[in-house]
Amino acid sequence: MVDMRGISVEFPGVKALSEVDFRLFPGEVHALMGENGAGKSTLIKALTGVYRTSAGTIRLNGRPVAFTGPGQAQQAGVSTVYQEVNLCSNLTVAENILLGREPRRFGAIDGRATRAAAAKLLDRIGLDIDPASQLGSHPIAVQQLVAIARALAVQARVLVLDEPTSSLDSDEVAELFRILRVLREEGVAILFVSHFIDQVYEIADRMTVLRNGRLVGEHLTRELDRLDLVSAMLGRELSTLEEVQRRTSHHAPGTEPVLQARGLGRAGAIAPFDLDIHAGEVVGLAGLLGSGRTELARLLFGADRPDTGTLTIGGKPARARGPRSMISHGVAFCSEDRKGEGVIADLSVRDNLVLAMQAARGWARPVPRRLAEDLVAEYIEKLDIRPADPGAVIGNLSGGNQQKVLLARWLVTRPRLLILDEPTRGIDVGAKAQIQKVVADLAAEGMAVVFISAELEEVVRVSDRVVVLRDRRKVAELAGHDVSVSDVMSAIAAQSGPVAAVAS
Amino acid sequence: MKRAQILWPLAALAGLLVLNIIVTPSFLSLRIQDGHLFGSTIDILRNGAPTMLIAVGMTLVIATRGIDLSVGAVAAIAGAIACTWIADGGNAVTAMIMALGVCVLLGLWNGFLVSVLGIQPIIATLVLMTAGRGVAMLLTEGQIITINDSLYSKIGAGFVVLPVAILISLAVLGGVALLTRRTALGMLIESVGVNPEASRLAGVRSRTIIWTVYVFAALCAGVAGLMISSNVNAADANSAGLWIEMDAILAVVIGGTSLAGGRYSLAGTLVGALVIQTLTTTVYTIGVPTNVTLVFKAVVVIAVCLLQSPRTAGFVRERRRRKQPSVSVPRPQKVGVR
Amino acid sequence: MTVLAPSRPSGRLLPGRLPQRFLPVIATFAVFVITFGVGSFRYEGFFSGQVVANLFVDNAFLIVLAVGMTFVILTGGIDLSVGAVAALSTMIAAATLEAGWPPWLAVLTVLASGSTLGLLMGLVIHYFGVQPFIVTLAGMFLARGLCFLISVESVSIQDPVFRDLATSTISLPGDIVVTWSVVIALLTVAVAVYVLHLTRFGRTVYAVGGSESSARLMGLATSRAKVGVYMVSGFCSALGGLLFSLYMLSGYGLHAVGMELDVIAAVVIGGTVLAGGFGYVAGSVAGVLVLGTVQTLISFEGTLSSWWTKIVIGVLLLAFIMLQRLIVRQPSAAR
Structure with a gap:
């Protein structure tokens, strides 16, 4: 159904994807696997027209397409649910589900029909909430399911799910998988991205592995065992992956x-x-x-x-x-919300790393340049932060490397x-x-x-x-x-x- | 990248100066009279001093992702207080201290609304922008209060080789640059501007920093207000510092500091303020009606902002790429109706 | 992840959430009623239908400007150019009429130039990523400058059609008289309500205000909405300028100085959140009425001077921002 060949995507100075092939057949769940920064999201965004490809062709049902935006992709039946809930919390649930394709009567949006249609879709995925309630009043997990209801509202032939489960609990994941299986039966092609390897093995029929913006391979799920998958994703032996030894209590009693x-x-x-x-x-x-x-x-x-x-x-x-x-x-605290409560996106790795230390010293006593450089160099090496450039703007680093910088920010305060x-x-x-x-x-x-x-x-x-x-x-x-x-x-x-x- | 950002405003400034030299060949000439420097360029510096001073305070406010619309009103209040006090027979020094004291209070008020109550800066300072001018008019009872005090008139019109006003502004600019770049203040201000919550959790005193920059901006506005009223020996609550907040914001933006907060450039602000003042003077010397200056201001602002915009660079790059026969991306077929 | 999750309510019906969204608007109306009540209590002849009608007559242009501004602010933008564009409109109208253009052509020219200016600002804002504040500030300078380019002096309007329209009135039951301006303003409000709530463009405006990136990923026509609101605002400014020229019967570059601030104040007092996404046109109308009542009150008082108007507007602005803080905080806390 989807056939992407030789796809390359370039950003100024960076080649995010190079010559990647990807196929997606109707009635299958296809997992896209890879480390952070491997190019999964880029590939999805190239497919849905968020990014422009610099080379390669995309065919949908055999016809070449090049969407210039997600709107066009949706009209062609490619619907996407993103990791972060991409809905408008100021609008109602029903409006969010049908935004952009509301039923209309005499040219005006028909509010009642909108709510009815939304209720029907919510019913289909078994979510019992009032379509007229404001989206922001619901927890994130519910909002995620609403996003899936929205994806179903178009007669989607290709459904792209980018990390849909990261904010769901296991019941909700089971519910989501039930819905996915139904859709698969209906012949929908599903592209599924997840960090949870268990989930991938539970739901996916086939998987494509990417590494550093390149295609590593395409496999049937049942033919690839987990260890092979992980080493394919990492491209190295699992030396660093050896189980962290189960630690036992060894604080002296009475301390x-x-x-x-x-x-x-x-x-x-x-x-x-x-x-x-x-x-x-x-x-x-x-x-x-x-x-x-x-x-x-x-x-x-x-x-x-x-x-x-x-x-x-x-x-x-x-x-x-x-x-x-x-x-x-x-006491030090690394927030779960890396983007909102962790990194200072526009500042360099160096500034981010010494921020807590600097804040503790007060503005009048800057961390000496030499000390800052030493600390940064030390932790870049210790934690294997990449790129190993203290002057790099942290917003451009991948999530894992941002997390390491945040960890280092606290470690330097001892x-x-x-x-x-x-x-x-x-x-x-x-x-x-x-x-x-x-x-x-x-x-x-x-x-x-x-x-x-x-x-x-x-x-x-x-x-x-x-x-x-x-x-x-x-x-x-x-x-x-x-x-x-x-x-x-x-x-x-x-x-x-x-x-x-x-x-x- | 930062260097490139200051390039366009510098080019604009250079262009304006060249234009001036062509129109009035004596533009650059300076003469010394009674130990004071005189000349068109000196006039530009003197007239631009209040804007520049306010723009320095505004730069820090904008770096914290804020904006202060009330500076014009605060300047008017400062002038009104000083002049009414002097007109009532008060001492000029006391008058200035009182005026600046009130400005600090007004800055505290703005800072309180923004940092403690968490109100959007643009709207929080709009309150004082609207009400402040009313208060200034209340103080002067709607009259223009003229005074005659030799000490007071020094601030705006005095000379120590160069005009006192510009010396004050440059001193403040230099002081702030030293203070923020030699200490960690600059980095902390930027970090608060980029991500206030992350900064708070990292232990930065976000609230205090935000509060401080508003007080500082109000203080700058107060000194600028004193300059303005001292220059004409009068307090005009209605028009003193009118639209100066907009000029200051423009100066900051032309200088390459983004209204979205974060990285700031004081050197850029200096150039931005000079561009605005030179433009005003140029239009005046060319003989265009004063009010029409606005058209030129608009053109320069838009031009500089467009040239600085990263998107413009993107467009240009894409143009060039398109000219080379590259991989042709098939045009999408329109599927379905809207 | 974990198994065996005890089923927790995955979504709740929160009765009373919906009315809360309307609370700022209701509060604005309440303030209007209270200020009006105070006036009626203190001054004889204040409590009359004609005083209410006059609020509309005297502020018709402000209502139209506030409607345009509401569109812009709903997307999270701001338009500082409205006062200047209104002034430019009075100038263009006066100048073209003086040059002997037929009134309909003058009106069309004004509306077209206002919309074009708005469109241009929208394009710059959207496609070049320059902040709305700066672009519309430049637009404000440009429009004011153009006024003086046309004429530095005030140009009076002598055209009979304009004069007739300005002076002719409509009698309503109860000896209440309104001008045509009021009708035009109310029509504008009605159209705006229709567009915002019953068309996709309107819903996209709200969606962009809620989250622009989400709206774009949802495949909505965000570019059209973002550019469109500035065009709407430009059109409304031009229309408001025409109404103002009817009110003043002249075109002048110093008309409507600082009016953008009154308009923004009215919109905020009307409960629209400056960050975008929340607000109603009806609220903005109520905001204008509150400002109008304050002005009327102060003119009735006589001894109070004009600067009190500014101070009162500032205080009202503050009060409503506080109210908004209380209300907007709650839904976000639920996340």
Whole structure:
């Protein structure tokens, strides 16, 4: 159905894609695989007309096409759902689904028919929300499903899904896959991009692997095992990928905790909880989307103010008066929202890296140029940040490398407690393993780390102790060698009696 | 890249100067009289001093992704306070201190609205832009207050070889450049401008920085207001500093600082302010009615902005590429109706 | 990812969310009623249909300008040129009529030149990525400069058709008299409401204000909307300028100085969010009425001087921004 041949895309100074071939047949789910920066998104955007190709041909049903924008692609039956919800939160659900193709009567948009049509589509994917409600009033996961409903609203023959599952929980993923299977039966060609290898093996029939903007190969899913896939994506042996050894608790018993929270809580964010974190220990936070993981971390860092409770750091009471005061206590926090709360996109890697250190010193005492250069060089090497150019504008780096710079930003301040919120989300396998390794090394050096991830396997593997959250409440703390994913899962799923009444 | 950005405004400035030399050959000539320098270029510097001063404050505000529309009104208030005080028999120094003190308060108010309440800068300062001029008129009761104070008139009209006004403006510009580039202030201002929330989480005192730049901008506006009123020995609440905020913003933008915040260039602002003032003077010397200056201003602004726009560069590149027979991209067929 | 997710409500019906969107507009109307009530209480003869009608008569041009500005602000842009384009329109009308052009041709010329100027600004903003603030500021300088290029003096309008239109009135029941300007202004409002809410162009305007990149990825005609709003604003400025020339019966380069600020203030007081995406034309009309009432009140007061108008507008602006902060914050908190 789609046949792309010899596709090249160039940006000023960069060749993002070179001579890539890609085929997509009706009635199949085709996964596009590759590390960050491999060119997956670029290929999708070349197909949908967001980017112009500098070479190559695209055929749709045998006819050459070159869309100049997503609108044209949609009219030709190529519909796309992006990783970040690309809808307008100020409009209603129904308007978002049918924007640009609203039913009209006498030339005017027919509001009632719009809502009815939207309700029908929502019904088809089993989403029970009011089409007339404002989109912004719904959680991100629901917005993502609305985006899929929108993609279905055109009689799409090609459906492109770019990381659609990164903000969905497992129920919603299952629901999405059910819908995809139905569409596949109907003969729709589905292009699926995901970092979750399990999901790819669950749903995809075929896969195309890209690396550094080049085609590595096209395989039937059943003929390629996972290890081969990963090494094809990375293009190297899995030396860096070796499992981070399961770490055991080795903080000396009786050591005073680095951080001690007692009854810390914030209405609407997280119910009051107690938590001790010791030096040299990795504490994992596990729970479903919206269970209060990020909220807990933000309270510890003072990014939000607690309503109740006390916080003791290094034995001294700390009043959480905001990030600055917590930083001065030796606490560091990497936000899950890299773009919005992490990088300073227009500034260089160097400036981004020394930002926290500089902020702590105050404006009047600049970090000496020499020191800054040394630190930057040190961490570029240590964390394998690419490109290894301190003057590069950070906005041009890939997600994984941005994450490493953010990590370095905190490491240069030598914190006692490092809070990492989803440090590995949306980044490729190689960078993920590197970051996990860095976490393990830091803990071995005596730093206390709080590690948040949506992937339970990862949390269990990295952490000494796992704190389980459910419905914005701390429900369990699992420690010891034998904590397994299923232990954590049953803690998450356990029915709770008296704690049911949570202020939400 | 930064070098290239300042190139176009410099070219514009050079072009204007050449035009002036052609029209009035004596344009560049300077003469010394009573130990003061006189000449057309000196006039440009003197008349442009208030705009330049305000533009310096505006540059920092814009770098934090803000904008301050109230500077003209603040300048009017400063002039009104100083002149009413002097007219009532007050001392010139006290008058200036009082005026600047009030400006600091007004800056605190703007900064409070923007940094604490989180109101969009353009609208937060629109409040003071509208109300401020009313307050200035309230102070002068709608009259033009003329004064006669030799010390006061020094600021706007005095000379120490060069006009005092331009010396003040250049000193402030140099001071700010040193302060922000030799310390980390510049980088912190830029980081707040690019991403305020990320900066806050990195421990930057975003709020304090934003607050400070508004106070500084108001202070610059206050000094500029004193210059303006001292130059004519009068406070005219209605027209003092009218549209100066727009000129200052233009100077900043012509100088290559983006209204979207982030990287800023004080040197660019200096050139931008000179371009605007030279343009005004040029049009005047050529003998076009003063009001028509606006047309030329519009043309220069648009020209410089278009030349600086990265998209323009993109268009030009694409043109060149299209001229070479490259890979032909088949035109899309229109599918379906809209 | 995890298995065994306890099914949580994936979407909730939030009753009361919808009316909240209208709250700023309702608040503006409430302020209008209150200021008007204060006037009626203090001054005899204030509470009459004719005073209300006069609000429309005296501010018809402002209403038209505010309609255009609402389009622009809904996309997250701003148009500083409206006052200057209105002045240019009075000038072109006066000059062409003086040169003996038939009135219809003069009107067409004015509307065409206003729209063209708006279109040009829109093109520069969209295709060259220069900020709207700067482009429309340049547009403002250009339009004002062109006024003085036509004539530095005020040009009076002697054309009988214009004079008739300006002076003839329509009697409404209850001895209320309005001018044709009011009819034109209200027609403009009606057309604007239709376009914004019942056409794809209008919905695209809201979508661009909500998220331009999303709207583009959704395949909407964002370029057309972004350029179009400036053309609409240019057209409205020209039309507003024509109404103003009827009101003043002259063309002058110093007409409507600073009016862009009044218009922006009216739109903001009317509940439109400057960042784009939220707001209604009806709100902007209410905003104009509030400003008009304040002016009427101050003129009734007599002893109060004109500068109080500015101060009161500033205070009102502040009050409504605060209100907007309270309301707009909530939906974003739900994310």
